[in-house]
Amino acid sequence: MAGKAFVRAGLDRSQRIRWAFQAAFLLLNIWIGVEFYLFVRHFETAGATVYVDRPPGVEGWLPIAALMNLKVWLATGELPSLHPAGVVLLVAFLAISFLWRKAFCSWLCPVGTVSEWLWRTGRQTFRRNFQLPRWADISLRSLKYALLGLFLYAVGSMSVVEIRAFLDGPYGVIADVKMLNFFRFLGVTAAVVLGLLLILSIFVQNFWCRYLCPYGAMVGLVSLLSPARIRRSPEACIDCAKCAQACPALLPVDKLITVRSAECTGCLECVAVCPAAGALWMSAGKRRRIPAWAMAAGIAVLFLGVVGYARWTGHWTTEIPARVYGELIPRAHEFSHP
Numbered sequence: 001m002a003g004k005a006f007v008r009a010g011l012d013r014s015q016r017i018r019w020a021f022q023a024a025f026l027l028l029n030i031w032i033g034v035e036f037y038l039f040v041r042h043f044e045t046a047g048a049t050v051y052v053d054r055p056p057g058v059e060g061w062l063p064i065a066a067l068m069n070l071k072v073w074l075a076t077g078e079l080p081s082l083h084p085a086g087v088v089l090l091v092a093f094l095a096i097s098f099l100w101r102k103a104f105c106s107w108l109c110p111v112g113t114v115s116e117w118l119w120r121t122g123r124q125t126f127r128r129n130f131q132l133p134r135w136a137d138i139s140l141r142s143l144k145y146a147l148l149g150l151f152l153y154a155v156g157s158m159s160v161v162e163i164r165a166f167l168d169g170p171y172g173v174i175a176d177v178k179m180l181n182f183f184r185f186l187g188v189t190a191a192v193v194l195g196l197l198l199i200l201s202i203f204v205q206n207f208w209c210r211y212l213c214p215y216g217a218m219v220g221l222v223s224l225l226s227p228a229r230i231r232r233s234p235e236a237c238i239d240c241a242k243c244a245q246a247c248p249a250l251l252p253v254d255k256l257i258t259v260r261s262a263e264c265t266g267c268l269e270c271v272a273v274c275p276a277a278g279a280l281w282m283s284a285g286k287r288r289r290i291p292a293w294a295m296a297a298g299i300a301v302l303f304l305g306v307v308g309y310a311r312w313t314g315h316w317t318t319e320i321p322a323r324v325y326g327e328l329i330p331r332a333h334e335f336s337h338p
């Protein structure tokens with residue numbers, strides 16, 4: 001074993017690059033949240049507060065509306081004019097997941113970032129994270145697929161006419177405001193559930209992402225088709241198991257030749273800790289290695305390219321007259337899910 005060990009030279013910067021992406025995307029989402037809050041407050045106060053344009057990026061938080069619009073787009077060939085940014089972002093994230101595993105989760109998703117900070121805080125404070133028993137882990141992991149199946153079934157069973165009627169109705173038009181209000185005026189049950197999820201996320205790595213997130217389930221299934229995957233060379237590997245210990249998805253990287261799991265988020269943590277030269281790498285195909293900087297550049301170019309193209313072709317902004325928002329936003333509490 002020791003005879004074949006070649007210590008890897010140079011610093012691994014993959015995690016710094018990934019953390020920079022996570023921080024940038026989290027800041028972007030906070031910025032979007034503040035802008036959207038000011039936009040909503042302007043209409044709630046009948047114009048007494050400052051007016052800020054509605055940020056289209058808020059539609060990234062409307063994945064079900066995005067799925068509905070994707071269905072309309074595929075069925076009619078036309079991208080709907082209401083909430084188009086949501087479907088544009090969905091396509092960008094699906095493409096990123098196809099090309100670089102479930103990288104959306106570990107490089108971009110703000111919920112994934114907070115989740116990672118929580119389990120790292122838990123590990124630093126209590127010197128460890130906890131693992132559920134295998135039977136519980138496997139059963140709970142199927143929950144996110146069940147939730148995804150439920151949403152896909154709901155959207156799939158709606159006709160294009162029904163989707164349009166839903167999205168063009170008052171609830172659909174201000175679905176983003178309803179989502180904001182859900183978090184602003186949190187009910188007791190929702191607050192308890194969120195609190196529980198926060199606590200569990202401190203003790204169990206990525207509790208929400210691993211067990212409950214249907215978005216993660218969807219990008220994970222797409223990532224199964226990805227040509228990119230982590231590969232291990234048994235010849236260069238020194239069997240130290242550091243990769244498996246570092247893997248936030250709890251994958252047995254040290255026992256595999258290629259990591260094909262839908263749980264792999266392309267975070268490159270396993271590659272970052274591997275001490276043996278040429279033992280572990282992210283690849284496209286058997287030989288082509290993808291360095292972290294290339295993965296980062298690819299994610300940035302794809303994300304900015306898709307969003308830029310949508311803006312350029314006029315498929316980014318929802319054009320709803322201020323008068324309509326002025327009418328609907330103060331009455332948002334009157335509209336419930338049909």
Ligand code: SF4
Binds near residue numbers: 250263265267268
């Ligand atoms: S296998 Fe490697 S890249 Fe995939 S989730 Fe685990 S640590 Fe991250």
Ligand code: SF4
Binds near residue numbers: 241243270274
């Ligand atoms: S970190 Fe994993 S791939 Fe690298 S030498 Fe250790 S066991 Fe082998």
